[in-house]
Amino acid sequence: MADFIEPRTLKGFRDYPPELMIPRERLLEKAREVYRSYGYAPIDTPALEYAEILVGKMSEEAEITRQLYRFTDNGGRDVALRFDLTVPFARFAAQHIGKLGTPFKRYHMGPVWRGETPQAGRFREFWQCDFDTIGTESNASDIETALVIHDLMRALGFERFEVRINNRLILNGLLEELGLAEKGAALLRALDKLPKVGRDAVIAEMTEKAGATAGQAERVLALAGMTGTNAEILDRLGREFGGNARAAEGVKRLRELTDVARVAGVPEERLRLDLSIARGLDYYTGTIYETFLLDLPKIGSVCSGGRYDNLAALYTKQRLPGVGASLGLDRLLAAMEELKLLPKTATPAPVLVVQFSPERLGEYQRMARQLRAEGIGVEVYPEAKKVGQQFKYAEQRGFRVALTAGPDEFAQGVWKVKDLARREETTVPAAGVLNAVRKLLVG
């Protein structure tokens, strides 16, 4: 190998061969379809930004700052690769919102880079897939965000999932009543660990680090631990928090959300109020969302987000409240693989035309083009190898149907249509190939 440059990828980076890329493309396509169907428009921003834009007010020692791919470009500029899509969106909004107008709904899909210590399932380059509505405080957008998440999960083929929904205003209202408003962030961080560390450890953190009394911690945990149907939870919240304006607003928004979703046709069991979800980020100020697969709860939330007060405060004085969520692409792909929702294939075309007689290549491509025009992907094998080798190739790559015609078939105007999984071959007239293939692909 001394004469060659060793072909290798950087640590923490990976190639996507077809068997990984086909599912990723399919997932992104479904997401695009659902986002668009709700009127979210696509945007893109550069991979590279001025480092000051990305660092913002974070300290140079913050973890995310240390993980930046940051360098000085040929023109002497301090630049970095984006580490998420939210900061570029904030910069983008500050720069263009005057022309775009509000409300503005966008989705954005693309790679981001973080120089994290690589570990199982974590990469230094990974895709994010966000959607947001900015420029409005209307609860209609909070509600729509829940509907989008629901329809997205359905479009990806999931049936058994829950979008868990909470509203920060309720907990904030309680903290206000308890005189703990200032301690909100620390209490939320503690509460967020509930599923991982359990009740006692959370109380310990709340009393030791966040300065709450044991009684106050109990009240917070009682709120978070509230169970029941959506209607039961809303009733209890209404009774307990009717007196606090902030909490009452949160309860009203949640009630409206469940009402609208029901009328709009979303099954109640898929949108569940869950007062325990807190989402550690200080960033969210209203409705918050997490999404769990009932068959794989341990994988964590596969789509999370929430409402925030102001997107782009670092870059503009225009206040831009918004609400949105982000699809956990890699988690979802892992889950879909585990739940066998991903077809195992290395070809995007299900049909292979065997090259039996090279002088008939025109006819092979003509048949292929006829099927392609009907939306069926068809590869014509490029070489006139032995038929057995071509069938072997077809099976290895995951083709489902093989079409063969040699001199005898052309003389009779027929094709052989082979179901590769069942290894069954039938002979059909040329004009019947489309229907025969369709039947095999549907069945």
Place this chain on the structure above:
Amino acid sequence: MADFIEPRTLKGFRDYPPELMIPRERLLEKAREVYRSYGYAPIDTPALEYAEILVGKMSEEAEITRQLYRFTDNGGRDVALRFDLTVPFARFAAQHIGKLGTPFKRYHMGPVWRGETPQAGRFREFWQCDFDTIGTESNASDIETALVIHDLMRALGFERFEVRINNRLILNGLLEELGLAEKGAALLRALDKLPKVGRDAVIAEMTEKAGATAGQAERVLALAGMTGTNAEILDRLGREFGGNARAAEGVKRLRELTDVARVAGVPEERLRLDLSIARGLDYYTGTIYETFLLDLPKIGSVCSGGRYDNLAALYTKQRLPGVGASLGLDRLLAAMEELKLLPKTATPAPVLVVQFSPERLGEYQRMARQLRAEGIGVEVYPEAKKVGQQFKYAEQRGFRVALTAGPDEFAQGVWKVKDLARREETTVPAAGVLNAVRKLLVG
């Protein structure tokens, strides 16, 4: 603004707001659809690679090397952002081909980065969109490449275009006969300038820089200037170059290409033999392709490529011959805009549901979800603003249909359906909204 970080993009980089991103997504989608329909599978590679992989055997002073975004990462590695998709594909193939097997057909779409001096229409970050078949020398793949380009242009909505095709072997055969085989690269570079600088300048360059005699330069130009139908050109080539094995192989391949394409159903006027195209790169060794829009020839080739002898010689001893082409995304988008093939819109959803009565949000979203389930994108306006304002928003964003229902309509079970371009509104029963909307969107 002193308190804010100025929101700006780096010189030579740009944001894609919806009116730019919607067409780009549409174009990429059509390309994906066509590539897949022929069995090309998607792959992706990291944006960042070891610099030694990207630089290869290029000198540190080469233009492309100087344009690299290259830096030392936190781990002390010499890394760079990819400047095209071909070099990463070569590295990818060297690394994975044993597992992938041959023939291997892939497409790859993604951003690449070059620190060029920014000028009109040129950016430091731009997308490439390549497809290739590697691991076979079969002419079937050369032919298929032409069919893919043809079907791609049709899928993008173009009718008046020509895929111009040549084969390097013919010119190489002539040069061999003239004893100029060693001067091939320099002569090709001169010939490639023919459309720009004209005949005399090309002859001057050939005699002065490439060491040909005037007579030899005339022979080369006579070949390049051959005109006629594909059949006429093939006849003349057959007569003139039958004696040279290399050229004869080139002629045979071109003949087979036009024969197969005709039988496969591609109109002859769309695949034209053109002996003048040379594609300056030394890289190509066989069939070469350029694609011109008959209504915008000056924009240059919008899809170009060719056959090469060995993709990954820098990284592996396994010889990987191949053939492929690359879509000129930015040129195509500019052309489609000029030819009005791009709908002017900032929304991916054609239908807006006006929020007339906020307490009816559930019904608005229910109707919207019914249309979405039929593949029609529908946005529900998030705020209960004045109807006039909502209509204005709909027109500005490029919505085509607005649906309105207030207390009167709900009482009667009807909706108002408004054609926003014609400003015509009709009232239809709720059950008839889908059909009414469909009619307006088709018409």
